[in-house]
Amino acid sequence: MNSSLATPARPQQGQAASALRTPMDISIRGLTKYFVGQPLYDNFDLDIPAAKIVSVFGPNGCGKSTLINMMAGLIAYDAGTILFGGRGLGEIKIGYVFQNYREALFPWLRTVDNIAYPLKLEGRSKADVAHRIEALVASFDVKFDLHRYPYELSGGQQQTASIMRALAPEPDVLFLDEPFSALDFEMTLFIREKLQEVFMATGTTMMLVSHDLEEAVYLADLILLLTKRPTRIAEILPFDEARPRTIATLSEAAFIHTKARSMEIFQREVRR
Amino acid sequence: MALDRMIGFLPALGPILLFVVWDLTVRARLVSPVLLPLPGATLATLAQGLFGGTLLTDFGYTVLRTFEAFGIAAVFGVPLGILFGSNQRAYRSIEFLVDFFRSTPSSALIPLFMMIFGVTDLNKVAIAAFASILVIFFNSAYGVMNARKQRVMAARVMGASPWQIFRDVLIWESLQPIFVGLRSGVSMALVIVIVAEMFIGSDNGLGHRIIDSQQVLNVRDMYASIICAGALGYALNIFFLVLERRIVHWSGR
Numbered sequence: 001m002n003s004s005l006a007t008p009a010r011p012q013q014g015q016a017a018s019a020l021r022t023p024m025d026i027s028i029r030g031l032t033k034y035f036v037g038q039p040l041y042d043n044f045d046l047d048i049p050a051a052k053i054v055s056v057f058g059p060n061g062c063g064k065s066t067l068i069n070m071m072a073g074l075i076a077y078d079a080g081t082i083l084f085g086g087r088g089l090g091e092i093k094i095g096y097v098f099q100n101y102r103e104a105l106f107p108w109l110r111t112v113d114n115i116a117y118p119l120k121l122e123g124r125s126k127a128d129v130a131h132r133i134e135a136l137v138a139s140f141d142v143k144f145d146l147h148r149y150p151y152e153l154s155g156g157q158q159q160t161a162s163i164m165r166a167l168a169p170e171p172d173v174l175f176l177d178e179p180f181s182a183l184d185f186e187m188t189l190f191i192r193e194k195l196q197e198v199f200m201a202t203g204t205t206m207m208l209v210s211h212d213l214e215e216a217v218y219l220a221d222l223i224l225l226l227t228k229r230p231t232r233i234a235e236i237l238p239f240d241e242a243r244p245r246t247i248a249t250l251s252e253a254a255f256i257h258t259k260a261r262s263m264e265i266f267q268r269e270v271r272r
Numbered sequence: 273m274a275l276d277r278m279i280g281f282l283p284a285l286g287p288i289l290l291f292v293v294w295d296l297t298v299r300a301r302l303v304s305p306v307l308l309p310l311p312g313a314t315l316a317t318l319a320q321g322l323f324g325g326t327l328l329t330d331f332g333y334t335v336l337r338t339f340e341a342f343g344i345a346a347v348f349g350v351p352l353g354i355l356f357g358s359n360q361r362a363y364r365s366i367e368f369l370v371d372f373f374r375s376t377p378s379s380a381l382i383p384l385f386m387m388i389f390g391v392t393d394l395n396k397v398a399i400a401a402f403a404s405i406l407v408i409f410f411n412s413a414y415g416v417m418n419a420r421k422q423r424v425m426a427a428r429v430m431g432a433s434p435w436q437i438f439r440d441v442l443i444w445e446s447l448q449p450i451f452v453g454l455r456s457g458v459s460m461a462l463v464i465v466i467v468a469e470m471f472i473g474s475d476n477g478l479g480h481r482i483i484d485s486q487q488v489l490n491v492r493d494m495y496a497s498i499i500c501a502g503a504l505g506y507a508l509n510i511f512f513l514v515l516e517r518r519i520v521h522w523s524g525r
Contacts, residue, residue: 072429073428073429074425074428074429093431094429095429096426096429096430098422098425098426100422103420103422103423104422104423104426105426106423106426106440106441106444107522107525108444108447108521108522117427117430117440118430118431121430121431121432121436122431149521149522151522151525165430169430
């Protein structure tokens with residue numbers, strides 16, 4: 001059992017942990033999805049290398065969320081294959097963080113039981129669950145009372161809890177659907193840092209749908225820019241800045257350049 | 273401070289006003305005392321009847337029948353509603369029947385039930401249970417059908433099986449509408465029990481007592497029995513509201 005989250009995140013350990021994982025390159029072939037008779041995705045191919053953070057960015061209605069929802073098995077697609085290291089969705093573990101944490105957490109369970117829920121589904125022992133929760137609490141530096149119900153927490157605390165829940169079973173891939181868009185700036189910064197720490201510690205592949213370009217570039221190894229529908233890949237921009245990235249990253253030339261380039265492509269696609 | 277005390281007093285204002293108007297109406301002879309007794313005298317009759325009088329017995333019978341009918345309705349209505357609610361096709365196939373009988377005033381079916389069950393105690397409970405079960409079934413089924421999709425999706429993405437989704441999400445999501453159904457169901461049961469006690473030959477119960485006192489123009493007893501029935505309905509509603517808030521603690525938050 002990999003409990004690398006128990007130790008504080010360090011980049012060196014992060015590399016070691018990611019090397020231990022089986023490579024989980026994502027490959028999408030011929031993905032086709034019709035939406036009320038119109039093609040949203042038509043024969044769409046995409047390759048995502050393992051252990052990367054990929055930000056998905058594109059014009060309104062191009063199906064950013066639909067893409068990760070199809071990958072996560074939440075929406076059916078009409079044709080094509082989506083494989084994770086050659087394996088199907090049923091053979092890997094995924095985590096999913098919804099934009100609307102209020103309707104994603106179970107209000108009838110205390111927050112700690114929400115986080116433990118996926119572990120219970122796996123049939124883990126009580127001691128094992130408790131151990132894993134402890135590790136998560138340490139890694140997320142949780143200051144609020146997890147024995148409260150979700151509705152008794154602030155929005156940021158609820159989203160922190162839903163990210164902890166998604167990470168609890170140590171997923172191979174973590175999907176995040178606009179996880180910051182309902183949060184205030186302070187909470188966004190906090191959760192962004194935590195996600196980066198988790199990524200450095202575990203090398204979990206993350207797919208982040210974002211409507212905020214700065215946030216999309218800041219976290220990403222790859223920025224996946226999509227076109228208007230029928231959706232194709234406009235471009236995949238790499239952003240190789242070393243981690244941990246900090247506030248200083250935001251004013252570095254590479255960041256500014258990547259962001260500007262993304263914006264250029266985005267505007268080209270919107271106007272097309 | 274004074275204002276706070278005033279606000280706490282507000283709920284009592286309506287009833288007090290009603291009793292004052294009632295009292296003045298009778299004293300001014302706007303309504304004959306033969307038809308409308310003084311409120312004080314009515315309350316005295318109510319107290320006498322409940323503490324050692326026969327009103328308590330009738331009250332007890334009505335409560336018993338209401339609980340029997342409601343109990344049967346809840347025991348069958350909730351599980352059946354959840355079952356049909358989680359299978360939309362099954363629900364569609366009986367939707368018309370449910371909606372039709374839900375829209376039929378159950379009191380219209382009393383003669384039919386009399387043919388089946390005869391003029392028995394069972395009949396009163398059966399017709400009330402029938403009326404109540406429809407409301408409970410309908411609300412439970414819609415509770416499951418309208419469960420928030422995102423929580424279901426959250427469970428599915430975590431690898432929950434359909435049974436686990438049902439047990440860990442759907443049931444909980446539908447608890448609030450189930451309680452709405454239970455609350456309407458118990459009110460419905462009470463209404464039909466009272467009607468049945470009035471019109472299906474009965475020797476006891478509040479409905480029987482109201483009709484009997486009316487027949488002999490014992491208006492004080494009649495009004496006391498009506499207030500008693502009203503208080504019962506009100507108390508049942510409050511009881512289920514409190515229970516709902518306790519159990520469905522996340523509702524509206």
